[in-house]
Amino acid sequence: MNRKVTVILNYEKCLPCNELICIDICPGGVFKMGIDGKPQVQDIFSCTECGACERMCPENAIKVIKNDDLENDFKFLGVES
Numbered sequence: 218m219n220r221k222v223t224v225i226l227n228y229e230k231c232l233p234c235n236e237l238i239c240i241d242i243c244p245g246g247v248f249k250m251g252i253d254g255k256p257q258v259q260d261i262f263s264c265t266e267c268g269a270c271e272r273m274c275p276e277n278a279i280k281v282i283k284n285d286d287l288e289n290d291f292k293f294l295g296v297e298s
Contacts, residue, residue: 222264223282230278231255239270239279 224247233254240248240256245263248256248270264281271279 221283222261222266224258224261224264224270225280225282226256226258227278227280228255230276231274232276234275238273238275242269242273244269 237248237250237256240250244267245260245265247258247260247264249259251257266281266283268281271281
């Protein structure tokens with residue numbers, strides 16, 4: 218399968234939450250807990266593009282990009298394109 222998906226974790230917004238909802242909610246097991254207590258992308262190829270992590274993140278720190286829309290990627294990160 219040749220699909221383009223990017224999962225962006227905005228670490229400025231991401232606070233190490235006790236639940237790590239993104240890790241538990243992901244059906245593909247894309248995330249793992251990093252040494253800083255924040256999620257890290259472990260396996261992007263397992264991403265089902267369901268967007269559950271993005272919807273459930275209490276800090277809105279996750280963005281699932283399903284295409285090449287770089288302008289939205291930069292806006293999410295607070296970077297002017």
